Amino acid sequence: MSVSRILRWVTGALEALLGIPLLGGAYILSQGWTPLFFMLIFHIITLIWSKKDDEATGGSIIGIITSCIGWIPVVGMVMHIITAIVLFFTAAKGT
Numbered sequence: 001m002s003v004s005r006i007l008r009w010v011t012g013a014l015e016a017l018l019g020i021p022l023l024g025g026a027y028i029l030s031q032g033w034t035p036l037f038f039m040l041i042f043h044i045i046t047l048i049w050s051k052k053d054d055e056a057t058g059g060s061i062i063g064i065i066t067s068c069i070g071w072i073p074v075v076g077m078v079m080h081i082i083t084a085i086v087l088f089f090t091a092a093k094g095t
Contacts, residue, residue, distance in 0.1 A: 012087030
């Protein structure tokens with residue numbers, strides 16, 4: 001299993017946790033939006049590894065967008081869930 005595939009599984013799991021209604025939002029607010037910045041960096045790293053391994057990059061790109069607009073209450077939650085689903089599918093599919 002490639003590094004980029006493992007990174008997609010991990011970022012997908014973290015996005016799924018942030019997408020949990022009320023709990024994800026409460027965690028993000030309690031940490032002062034730091035998780036969104038962390039996920040932005042993590043998605044950029046995953047994107048770089050995915051390009052290096054010549055694998056799917058769509059989930060990381062959506063994740064970068066999600067990290068930038070995730071501060072909007074309902075939109076952020078929906079985007080975190082969509083990003084998690086895309087990352088899980090691309091990680092499961094492989095190359």
